[in-house]
Amino acid sequence: MAHGPERAPTGLTLALDGFDGPLDLLLDLARAQKIDLSRISVLSLVEQYLAVVEGALRVRLELAAEWLVMAAWLIWLKSRLLLPPETAEAEEGAQSAEALAARLAELETMRAAAAWLNARPALGIDVFPRGAPESHLAADRSRLRADLPGLLRAYVDGLRRARARVAYQPRQLSFWTVQDALARLTATLGTMPGWATLERFLPGALSGQERRAAVASTLIASLELARGGGVRLRQDAAFAPILLAAPEGEPG
Amino acid sequence: MSAPDPDHVRLAEALIFASADPVSLRQIAALLPEDADAGAVLQAVQSLYAGRGVTLTEAGGGWQFRTAPDLAGRLTRVISRPRRLPRVAMETLAIIAWHQPVTRAQIEEIRGAALGQPTLDALLEGALIRPAGHRDVPGRPTLWATTPAFLTQFGLRDLADLPKRSELVLETSVLMAEPPGTDAP
Amino acid sequence: MSAPDPDHVRLAEALIFASADPVSLRQIAALLPEDADAGAVLQAVQSLYAGRGVTLTEAGGGWQFRTAPDLAGRLTRVISRPRRLPRVAMETLAIIAWHQPVTRAQIEEIRGAALGQPTLDALLEGALIRPAGHRDVPGRPTLWATTPAFLTQFGLRDLADLPKRSELVLETSVLMAEPPGTDAP
Numbered sequence: 152m153a154h155g156p157e158r159a160p161t162g163l164t165l166a167l168d169g170f171d172g173p174l175d176l177l178l179d180l181a182r183a184q185k186i187d188l189s190r191i192s193v194l195s196l197v198e199q200y201l202a203v204v205e206g207a208l209r210v211r212l213e214l215a216a217e218w219l220v221m222a223a224w225l226i227w228l229k230s231r232l233l234l235p236p237e238t239a240e241a242e243e244g245a246q247s248a249e250a251l252a253a254r255l256a257e258l259e260t261m262r263a264a265a266a267w268l269n270a271r272p273a274l275g276i277d278v279f280p281r282g283a284p285e286s287h288l289a290a291d292r293s294r295l296r297a298d299l300p301g302l303l304r305a306y307v308d309g310l311r312r313a314r315a316r317v318a319y320q321p322r323q324l325s326f327w328t329v330q331d332a333l334a335r336l337t338a339t340l341g342t343m344p345g346w347a348t349l350e351r352f353l354p355g356a357l358s359g360q361e362r363r364a365a366v367a368s369t370l371i372a373s374l375e376l377a378r379g380g381g382v383r384l385r386q387d388a389a390f391a392p393i394l395l396a397a398p399e400g401e402p403g
Numbered sequence: 404m405s406a407p408d409p410d411h412v413r414l415a416e417a418l419i420f421a422s423a424d425p426v427s428l429r430q431i432a433a434l435l436p437e438d439a440d441a442g443a444v445l446q447a448v449q450s451l452y453a454g455r456g457v458t459l460t461e462a463g464g465g466w467q468f469r470t471a472p473d474l475a476g477r478l479t480r481v482i483s484r485p486r487r488l489p490r491v492a493m494e495t496l497a498i499i500a501w502h503q504p505v506t507r508a509q510i511e512e513i514r515g516a517a518l519g520q521p522t523l524d525a526l527l528e529g530a531l532i533r534p535a536g537h538r539d540v541p542g543r544p545t546l547w548a549t550t551p552a553f554l555t556q557f558g559l560r561d562l563a564d565l566p567k568r569s570e571l572v573l574e575t576s577v578l579m580a581e582p583p584g585t586d587a588p
Numbered sequence: 589m590s591a592p593d594p595d596h597v598r599l600a601e602a603l604i605f606a607s608a609d610p611v612s613l614r615q616i617a618a619l620l621p622e623d624a625d626a627g628a629v630l631q632a633v634q635s636l637y638a639g640r641g642v643t644l645t646e647a648g649g650g651w652q653f654r655t656a657p658d659l660a661g662r663l664t665r666v667i668s669r670p671r672r673l674p675r676v677a678m679e680t681l682a683i684i685a686w687h688q689p690v691t692r693a694q695i696e697e698i699r700g701a702a703l704g705q706p707t708l709d710a711l712l713e714g715a716l717i718r719p720a721g722h723r724d725v726p727g728r729p730t731l732w733a734t735t736p737a738f739l740t741q742f743g744l745r746d747l748a749d750l751p752k753r754s755e756l757v758l759e760t761s762v763l764m765a766e767p768p769g770t771d772a773p
């Protein structure tokens with residue numbers, strides 16, 4: 152129990168900061184009275200406390216609320232203790248004084264308990280354990296944690312993952328290119344007697360997108376061919392069928 | 404009763420010596436043949452180390468070798484030691500030890516002062532206290548109790564090793580007479 | 589030469605015991621009065637522990653207590669910490685189990701990924717697979733098959749105990765529904 156010199160309630164300039172709250176000061180005052188806390192005079196304790204707080208207030212005006220709350224309660228207690236005995240208020244005061252003494256006794260006991268603990272040789276402070284303990288635990292990692300369900304799952308998971316790993320490839324579309332159309336045009340133009348519609352030069356069995364692509368490439372091929380005089384082109388009206396014929400003078 | 408097998412004594416000695424934590428009698432018995440008397444073996448080890456620089460101590464539910472307490476002052480010059488707990492922490496720990504399980508409000512009531520979080524933190528950090536459920540009152544405040552490390556720290560076999568309150572008050576006057584700051588005898 | 593002071597012997601004993609590192613003769617000398625013979629003190633400590641379960645050993649430029657070597661074996665408690673096969677190894681093992689005998693190239697084709705040597709090594713080390721001849725194609729690659737240890741590990745009487753692959757495909761949905769990591773025995 153460290154009792155610094157500032158804790159001795161000797162002068163009015165006493166620093167209350169040295170105490171851990173009003174109860175701490177009260178215990179200190181009580182100790183000064185008697186070793187046996189059950190025989191202290193609560194009334195004189197109250198007077199001492201009030202004197203100390205008053206003195207502290209004279210030094211500095213502000214004081215933590217807890218000190219003043221305790222002071223107010225002690226003044227109330229004192230007024231009860233000064234009443235002639237056998238009145239109800241005096242009885243109340245006696246009970247409160249008893250309760251205060253009991254609280255002080257409990258705090259004193261716990262102080263003693265702390266001192267008792269402190270006096271024990273504390274591990275790592277007064278006594279030391281083995282500085283370099285040895286571990287005699289050995290881990291055997293030779294065994295395998297694996298079972299049949301795990302093996303099955305690994306197989307199924309592995310296959311599934313392998314299947315998922317095959318990269319996505321879009322279906323190859325075979326569009327009728329301009330080259331294809333050119334070849335077909337030159338090959339079939341001679342066999343066509345007179346004018347024939349563009350559609351007749353398309354390859355067979357086409358549908359949708361493929362057919363539209365073939366129409367476009369055949370038209371481009373025919374324009375290309377017409378530029379060199381290899382074919383004659385005709386359209387009688389807007390959106391009317393496009394007609395193709397072999398150049399004049401060639402066998403038709 | 405015959406003296407225990409010297410080989411068993413060596414084994415028990417090595418087991419306790421090697422371990423970082425207290426070793427229970429059951430652990431010792433598990434190491435010895437079934438017909439061996441672990442208690443007698445332990446006693447033999449203890450008497451081997453009586454008066455030595457290292458002694459066998461019962462603490463925290465087991466047995467542990469520790470340096471002899473009387474060497475503390477001279478050993479601590481060469482072995483760094485952690486700081487002692489401050490007075491507030493020691494008082495709080497004492498209240499928890501003797502009143503457990505106890506709420507923070509109850510601790511504050513007994514000490515007549517507010518309990519700062521750093522104090523609780525210091526005790527928690529040292530693994531000396533632990534939460535032990537909640538008190539069934541409004542707000543359900545945490546109840547605090549001591550840990551096995553508390554027993555080991557202060558060389559207690561169990562909580563029953565703590566002196567009764569009445570014994571404490573008798574001892575008080577003796578302890579109070581001690582000058583401050585004399586940790587070592 | 590007179591016997592060293594028993595008190596010095598106790599102090600040296602405690603110092604060596606409590607130190608985390610080996611204690612040098614100089615450290616012991618620093619702890620003792622100037623006229624004390626640290627060497628003799630150390631020798632006295634050593635003879636105290638001669639034949640005991642714990643012995644004073646010179647190590648790393650100093651002195652340290654160590655468990656007597658003859659006791660280590662009996663003190664050691666072995667805990668089985670079975671290891672898990674990495675996922676790749678487990679999948680490879682499964683493919684070898686169902687497709688055996690199978691070449692590395694075939695395993696790679698089935699898994700759709702390259703097979704590292706460490707994976708094969710891990711399976712060989714666990715004696716789970718064995719080489720089973722060569723495939724009669726250019727390069728004569730090694731064929732892999734499972735071992736009897738494989739059967740033991742997975743609790744199979746023989747390879748016929750493995751579920752058929754066709755059953756597996758049916759079971760797939762069941763297996764998929766199982767939460768991962770529940771391969772408790």
